[in-house]
Amino acid sequence: TDRYAVFGNPIAHSKSPQIHARFAHQTAQDLSYSAERINEDAFEAAVEDFLQGNGKGLNITVPFKERAWALAQWRSERAELAGAVNTLYRLEDGRLAGDNTDGVGLVRDLADNNEVDLEGARVLILGAGGAVRGVLQPLLAAGARSILIANRTSARAETLAQLFDSAAGVMGCGFDAIPATAFDLIINGTSASLQGELPPVPEATVSAHTACYDMMYGAESTPFCRWAQAQGAGRVMDGLGMLVEQAAEAFLIWRGVRPDTAPVIQALRESLT
Ligand code: ATR
Numbered sequence: 001t002d003r004y005a006v007f008g009n010p011i012a013h014s015k016s017p018q019i020h021a022r023f024a025h026q027t028a029q030d031l032s033y034s035a036e037r038i039n040e041d042a043f044e045a046a047v048e049d050f051l052q053g054n055g056k057g058l059n060i061t062v063p064f065k066e067r068a069w070a071l072a073q074w075r076s077e078r079a080e081l082a083g084a085v086n087t088l089y090r091l092e093d094g095r096l097a098g099d100n101t102d103g104v105g106l107v108r109d110l111a112d113n114n115e116v117d118l119e120g121a122r123v124l125i126l127g128a129g130g131a132v133r134g135v136l137q138p139l140l141a142a143g144a145r146s147i148l149i150a151n152r153t154s155a156r157a158e159t160l161a162q163l164f165d166s167a168a169g170v171m172g173c174g175f176d177a178i179p180a181t182a183f184d185l186i187i188n189g190t191s192a193s194l195q196g197e198l199p200p201v202p203e204a205t206v207s208a209h210t211a212c213y214d215m216m217y218g219a220e221s222t223p224f225c226r227w228a229q230a231q232g233a234g235r236v237m238d239g240l241g242m243l244v245e246q247a248a249e250a251f252l253i254w255r256g257v258r259p260d261t262a263p264v265i266q267a268l269r270e271s272l273t
Helices: 016-027 040-050 065-071 077-082 102-113 130-141 154-161 223-230 240-255 262-272
Strands: 002-008 031-037 055-060 087-090 096-099 122-126 146-151 170-174 185-188 211-214 235-237
Touching: 002 016, 002 040, 016 031, 016 240, 016 262, 040 055, 040 065, 055 065, 055 240, 065 096, 077 096, 077 102, 077 130, 087 240, 102 130, 102 211, 102 240, 122 130, 130 146, 130 154, 146 154, 154 170, 211 223, 223 235, 240 262
Parallel strands: 002 031, 002 055, 122 146, 122 185, 146 170, 185 211, 211 235
Antiparallel strands: 055 087, 087 096
């Protein structure tokens, strides 16, 4: 049996084993997938150990994505721009390959599962951490016309924007400099929900045509989703679909077959409540 795992710390609440077990069952693939809590000082050695023998691929989560990026001997373009790796596997020549499927996971959930039109979209992204960095290039590649990154610490947003060519339409600012005009898409990539908080965003950024997406999710609607709903946003979504889609993209890389995500998203949604 080919073995797969997700490495992180903490890892107890990871839904990845459940998601990949469903993918494997659905596509009749013989594999196992476990969640492993890795000590901070043992990450690199643990990757090497795992990928000997039957270990075919790894997902990497907090706090190891940047270290996985550094460890990879080959990286996809999207991983290069993300500065972080969430999927590891071996190339045929034995080199360790690193990819990042988070951004494409978000784009698929928006465009395929929720019919959000990204072509020409004016996008506002809240937050400027690793989660946001990973989705910028995939959003541009999917046709976004402009991306304004707004962050509590404005310098971090400006630094992220500078990773892109000035013609790409990516700008950074503080929350206080967000213009009071409606955007096509607003994505919350801050971890403010974890503290039950809401980034201070002008209400005028939301119209009946605005799609609002929280990269976080939970059994109950997140503070950002509730706020977006109250502003009358055209669509309001949380990050559960992104989680399943990034997993499906990793499964495709490893197994060469794309699972059907819709029933898995639905099953996970039901298991949250
Ligand atoms: P991740 O890798 O998950 O993106 P991170 O790099 O720690 O984690 O980034 C967390 C993001 O959430 C940052 O943009 C952070 O803002 P700062 O850069 O100003 O710290 C944002 N954030 C966290 N708590 C927040 C809160 N209560 N209100 C607004 N933004 C918050």
